[in-house]
Amino acid sequence: MFKLKEIIFSVTSRCNLKCMMCDIPSSRNGELSTGILRSALEDAAALGAGTAVFSGGEPLLRGDIFELVAFCKKLGLGACVTSNGFLVDDITAGKLADAGVDVVNISVEGDRQTHERLRGAGTYEKALHALRCLRGRGVETTIASTVSRYNYNSLEHIVELAKDTGATTLKFQPFSRIFVSPGRNCSEFLLGDVEAKAVMDILRRIHALCGHYGVSVNPLPYLESIPAYLSSGIGGNASSCRSLFSSCPVDASGKVFPCWVLSGKEMMIGDITHTPLKDIWGTAKHHDIIGRINRRNCGGCLMSCYDANFSPAAFSPASGSSILRKTARSASGPALRKLARKIAFYLSYRGSPLRLLRRWLPVKHRRSREENGTLKKASEEIRKAEETLERELRDPR
């Protein structure tokens, strides 16, 4: 079964920041043209994908990012943009909203001091401003955070931040080697055994706090694997990773890999600059590479984009999202299909439908109240105008 669920583009390797835990900008991987990205999106939609993720580098450095998002919406794909938030002001937020982006993911690493130590001076205020502007424009926002030795002490601050800025979801992910240049010494980011224990407590508290605030967060089993991963490198989901079959990472130069972690040359499935995506996905070569990975048992990772693997229900055949996806395929009306896709998209990102409901209900109430407010005001004005006219008719001046 090769049903593409999600296509993830690194749309550029350029970035306006130079963060301590990331060497992507120095890789100078080039950039795909708008045309290639558009045709890849078309192919992805034809292959049944539900979501496109635009990552980087900093995707907002591309002038055509709004066009790409709008194009996703035209194809019926959910669109998610990950950004450091530095370039998001009210105008950009408005443009993203107008393009129809579903989710914007902003990186925050902790409190101001921690965040700016990792990402550079002035970045904290900008990230917060981005979150507020986007919420102001009605765009759903999520916060991503890389857990490392530098910031574990201020992770709880991020939950409060999510609550204050109206971000719906927190995505934690341990520091990973794959974002730094080969050969760099990374021990500064890793944890000792004592620290690992403290981090475990912090992450459990965060999970509970998120439940209390109604903010979505990675599944608990996932969070609980982070300390061990950062202290000893063990962890991750070695055998039953479904991401190999459902997500399609494309790097900034157009190379398609089975997943972000296994992006060695021998693992390359194809290159969308030469071959259309539809001729890359699900080919014999693709099957072969995935078979090889499964036989050799991949070492496992803790990439948060694949954290749904940690919640066993998310991919079991009877789960809500797969049923919905099936409905999406079989439903005849395009509107129903669109709705089902939207729900499937939300479920794939948010997990429990109950939580989803809880978050939606007050919003719906608020909306209908607003609408009632407008109509009520209009009725009130009509009443007053009627009175004025009737009074004038009764006793004309």
Added chain:
Amino acid sequence: MDCVKEFKRNLAYHFSEVLDYPFARPKWVYISLSHKCTYACRMCGVVNILQGYELPGETVCRAVDEIASWEWGSTVVLTGGEPFLRKDIFGIITHAVASGVNTEAVSNGSLIDEDMAARIVSSGLKNIAVSLDGAVAGTHDYFRGKGAFAAALRAVENLAAAKKKQGKGPQISVWSTIMKENIPELSRMPALTASAGAECFVLHPVIVAQDDMQRTGSNAPFWPGNKEVGVLREQIEILSTPSGGCGIAVFLHEPRLWEDYFSGHLDKRQWKCNPFVFINIGPDGEIRSCGESFGNIKDAGITGALFTREAAAARKRMKRCGKPCLQTCWAHPDADSLPGMTGKLVKQSSGMPERAAMLRECLAELREYKNILKKGSVSDSAINNVEQKIKGG
């Protein structure tokens, strides 16, 4: 009876917005005949988009006929590119004027020599606007190209001379875009244009970020910074005095809003767009109100396009827009407040002979909308009723 007509139209605009249903017809219809232009101005990008498109004369005439059939008092503004580049421009104007629609044109003045001025003045246009973006040649020519300043002033002079000779003609206006570079000169422009013969001087701010139309934006070189906004404040003060405005400077809204607009503090409460007031028809025939197009005049005509789902979506986007652009074409403050409209009607009608009948007529119309509002949705025969009545009015 004019005040009844006005009240009814404003009611239609008001409830179009409240109920999001096009009871009203656009007051302004801008038609871009083609994007070809004699200049390539720095602050305008239209020459770069939709190149090679040109609305055929008969299509324009058909659109004008449709606008005339609304009997709504709408105004057609012929624009471009440079509309006077077209060979058939006077054919189009003649047709529009004959159909009874208010017709106006916008030009950069580069083609208006004495002959052309005489033809424009006798064509029946209600208004001819010439763009001028500075009080000295250096500034204007910086935006528009060498010689443009002299050409624009000569165009205004030619038009004024022709109007004087023929004894009647269109209002001669000068339109000016407020940009960083010309702010210090704004207060000198009314005197300059008045001496050339202009009868009306209108200012409008450069647009925030209309990417597909113009290359300007808040980070663009033409956007005034804090220092220039301070200068703008002084200039507005001078322009607001009778001597500073020379009797021809016209503010289409409170000029202080410009300061908030340029410094990014203008919010929705200060400036309200009514999505039903304005539409623009591009050289490809696509119909827009703001942002994406929602129909083509070659398909279902203008009225048909107003009722599409795309049009409703575009209006919704306009309602959500949090960055008011201060382009006056979208605003219709007269229809914002129902008590205000009623008060105006009461005042205007006082002392008229058939006042009771007029007020009763207006009250009946108001009640029609009340009934629709009560039902909460707009999908009823009552709508047809209202629409017919509006058309009758």
